[in-house]
Amino acid sequence: MRNYIVFGRRSTAQLTFALGMALVVVFSLIPAVGILVISFTDIRSLPFLPVHWVGLENYRTFFSAAQLGYNTVALTNTFVFAFAVTLFQNSLALLIAVLLNQRLKGRNFARAVVFLPTILGVTVIGLIFTLIFNPAAGPAQQLWAAFGSSSAFFGDPNLAMALVIFVQVWSGIGVAVVIYLAGLQAIPQELYEVADIDGATSGQKLRNVTIPLLAPAVTANTLLCIIGSLQSYQLIYVLTGPINPATQVLSLAIFTQGFGGAQGGTVLSQGYAAAISMVQFVIVAIISLASLAYLRRRETAL
Template sequence: MLAAPTRHPFGRTSSRPLPALLLLPGLILYLVIAVGPSLATAIYAFTDATGIRGVPIHWVGFDNFHDFLFAGTVSRDNLAALRRTLTFCVVVTTVQFLLGLLLAVLLNQRLPGRTIFRTLFFMPVILGVVVQGLMWKLFLLPRNGPMATIFGWFGQESEFLGGPQAFTWVMVVQIWANVGITMVIFLAGMQAIPQELYDAAQVDGASAWQQFRNVTWPQLTPAVNTNFLLNVIGSLQAWQLFLVLIGYRPGTQVLGYLVYAEGFGRTSGSVTSAFRQGYAAAASIVLFLLVLVLGLTANFAVARRERKYLS
């Protein structure tokens, strides 16, 4: 009886370390680009670092966290930014999710020109945040901008990005910029559903709504879970559009932009504040904990839904 051949999943002798060597460049790059800055941020959060060369750095313990969360008027502004971040997350996630699902359902039909419309709805995703923000900033110019002209036809004036509705407009732009990727993920999920399920439902006399509720929606579970998590985390971390569209203005900033403004200097009018990178690092830790808690909660919810429909 012949002996079973010896298996060598990673080669023999000198070839055995080869997979580890092939992974090493990517691992080093990940440590340098991702893990290193994250560890540095965690350490800087307990210092008074400014990021200015030659300025000494002192260990201040939890002072930055105390100042951010409990130090009078400043902490109230920070907590207000935290509430705006949660508001931004809830509104953007809900509208972007539902709108992306609606577009996917419409563009999954055999409609003339559907490929063109898919391209048009996805196009904002590839533009980049700065281009998206500058386009809308020009569109919403208070004087001589297209929106101002349209409002002028009806005898109305609006400050758009300069007034209290600025925060709402940033949410509109955020949804416009990212609804395309939500739509594409839903489309991919719909096109993976076997046609036989719809044929069987039609034979049983199911209406279009019943087919969506009992066939499409359960079968879309992986796409629903992916979109929900991406929308929640993406909206919590959004800040670049605030920088491009409205800049630093009390009453409009979210937590992500507050981290940037404190770390790299914030400009309000003609006054630019000093860099406070230690303080910004502490704020980023607060944001990280917020994303972690809400992300884990969202992950628990989608995992429970996945067990319900796909177990």
């Protein structure tokens, strides 16, 4: 009877794993292979057009002198956006998580408020901040006017990227806080009690107890933020449009090239968009793997 139960549980686990792998293959692996194949063609959105195998032509176009300026700006904005979002989101999330982990009155309500932006859709978030930073009569413009100045906000090339980064951090900080809170609550309280007996200050406890034991949560949050921000374009599209050079990122270039609004003198082509997406995949993979290796070494060192 015991063997039958064990066998049944093992069969259930194997079946669940097989179903999970089937979902990954159908919805991730097959589309990824399809994008790779498409990147070697000149497929376009217009129906009944013949599709030709063009080999590396789309990749040569991406790295050509004609596209160099546009793609350089997109790559630079992508790295600036990803670095800033990762830095500010993780720093603020860790600070908020440490505060909300204390025994404070109303902390459950505060946690709900912090997590609230996560459940809002991109369109809703975009609408909220478009109204707030409306250059005609938004609250931000009225505050700006109180100091005798004015701004186009998302239309200002010197301010647009900073505002988009702010909105992205605001919208994603809830998940990071939850992960840090889970890590903080897994730290045994006895360690803090021992540190109190030894006369450790709050800063020393944070540096010598909290941070080392929170390293796995830091790794998870950092990787999620890096991967997500390197591929993010939805908020940028809603807030600043598809053709704003100040906020043009690689993911947005893929979207505009594949679905409309492409810049750089290139004819709309899903084949070319697929080639850009493969370049992005390589960039994201290299940065993610390098970050993972570094963070794992830091975990061991701590």
